[in-house]
Amino acid sequence: MRIAMVSAHASPLAEPGSPEAGGRNVHVAALSAALVRAGHQVTVYTRRDDPHTRTEVVTREGYIVVHVPAGPAAPLSRDQILPHLGEFGTFLRKHWSLHPADLVHAHYWSSALAAELAARSHRLPVVVSFHGLGTIRRRHQGLADTSPRSRIRFERLIALRAAHVLASCSDEAAELVRMGVPRFRTSVVPGGVDTAQFSGTGGKASRGAKHRLFGAGRLLRRKGFDVGIRALSDLPDTELVIAGSAVGDDLDDDGEGRRLRRVAVEHGVHERFRILGPVSHAAMARLYRSADVVLCTPWFEPFGLVPLEAMACRTPVVATAVGGMRDTVVDGVTGRLVETTDPAEVARAVRPLLEDPTLRDTWGAAADDRARSGYNWDRVAAATLHAYHRAAPDRAADAVAVAR
Template sequence: MTPSLDSLGPGPLGAGPLASGALSIALVSEHASPLATLGGVDAGGQNVHVARLAGALADRGHRVTVYTRRDDRDLPDRVALRAGVQVHHVPAGPPEQLPKDELLPYMADFGRHLAQVWRRQRPDVVHSHFWMSGLASLRAARELGLPLLHTYHALGTVKRRHQRRADTSPPERVACETEVGLGCDRVVATCRDEVGELARMGIPAAKVSVVPCGVDTELFTPRGPVAERGAHPHRLLQLGRLVPRKGAAVTVAALAALPETELVVVGGPPPGRIGTDPEARRLRELAREAGVSDRVRFTGGVPCEDVPPLLRSADVVVCPADYEPFGIVPLEAMACGRPVVASAVGGQLDTVADPATGRLVPPRDPKALARAVAELLADPAAREACGAAGRRRVLSRYGWGSVAAATEAAYCTVLDPQPAVTGAV
């Protein structure tokens, strides 16, 4: 039976094995540092998720250490992210930025370092993020008898199905993901669609808790500054990493059927380098061929504080990804009171309620995207209603406090009922 999102709501801190007090929690995120600058090819939703989850768990009284790979020789061994949260830089591989698909050879060193640290200062629970983190954590957790939970964030089977020969993942990925799923104590999936994928890998649904990603409902809010708009009556906004699978090409094609509408694409390298980005160049050429280049603008990557004003400036936020393991942008848009038109894939099937908060359309279908957007652009009252419903949905389900409480409940399922030995990580 697939776990229900509604069954994983907040629980009291004093329940079950947490009654004895704060936990020492090790979050392992080998390539996605909570300190990273967002917008790069390998820096996105997972970085935000790990940072916000760590902070929300600290707010519930726990002590959290995030273990991530040292990718700069000048980084200190430890950095205080905020009260109750430290980032520990793990020496594994050269101290320089590398594509995440090249990190597998260094995971044995990563795991040995974790075991060395945890042997001295034992965490109560380990929660790994992404499959290579799971591989490194599994070896250390087995050696020391530590409870291990794992969140995939993305599955190699899904990536291979959609990207095929363009998939740059190591060939061992799917086998390693299966090993982690079978070897850990519990899988924390981010959406119900993932539970079915895991079952096809041989990981039973009974071993899975569904805990969604969250959104900062105080940063992303309908009230606040609004980015300046252009001369066109309507604005669409697409936000995210500038990679083909995010579907910006679908939006550009749909724009041809949406007169008097501009498209703002937010993400990618900094504004000064956007002209050199291969995907930006490809999209600009597609816009030129479609006759809409005068209505498409690329901002490049922007600071986090600039994202809510940009979202508020949109009439509709589009999220037409080919596939999306979870997809944080729909939540950010809904939190800002904006309707969302998203592809009916992955986590977006859970987050976007059609027709209450927006519309779900088939992936890779510009005509379907254009029809759904046109319907909303023609009806201001419907846009306002969708935006208000989206905000309510986010507040009731996706605040980081709720996500941390549900994650804590998952920890309860694997902790020994006897009080654990606690200590700083």
């Protein structure tokens, strides 16, 4: 099958761990590589943000990345790309006339806007992964949500027009139903984890206290890193280390980083709290393995790559019971789910794992097994292909016949 991946903002070539790259970049890159391993042709279309980048790049994994000229050849935020989506879509339409595809898979709502307009003239089925919905974001962030006000309306239109929608978790699937999307046109296909890169074997980063809690992610208020800082007050001989960096408008002054450090000072735990800044993807496994517990306490989270990476490194997770973490973390088996961001409750969930190494090892082994058996990228690619077949059974059957 010839698959056109459209990811206008999240380039699969971006270095994971850098300020420009997040979970969506990792998802697009890893899924594309897994689909190539399964015998399919994959071309990823992403916006050119560097004038020196080649138009087409053939990756080591075998998929092609096409850099689409749309707007200035410079980094833009997700929302700054919106005025250039027409130009992006025009390029796709012309490119698909010369390089036909069997199916389009769009990642994020803005990518889907451009993809659906371009695909219509070629009668191509469009599969959409939203990687988080505006309705959920607005519900949890209220006026702090910086997304365009048109986002929710566009997402509903996109979802209703798409041949199929891939929800990243059960919560997202339920939200799509509330938006009016028929359940039979939705499949729950989670993100995955690179089980070769993230494992329980290998070195560990050094630590500065008897026990370590570890967190990772972009320094955004909704990530709830301050919950872990406040919980430290009830967890003696324990440090909290966070790998992450400021993003977007916060890059210059690191306002959230400064706020977190102030919280640590106010609670008298500043000597046991560190922000490492951006950490390369290759170095993350050593940090996961160095921790007794990985903390994930956001207000909301569409999927959550950090818990999976931690689980693959045999480290139990304490997480808020939101979004994808309800699916990935099994309470009392691979970690703990807490129903609130109350620091005292988080500390109560963490404490038994710090005090009982046997419990840590038991839950860590179960976490590792769950990550490897249920969330390796080849399995995620197989589930994605199944959804493609549901979206376009005739095209999928023709592609299989040609491949044979």
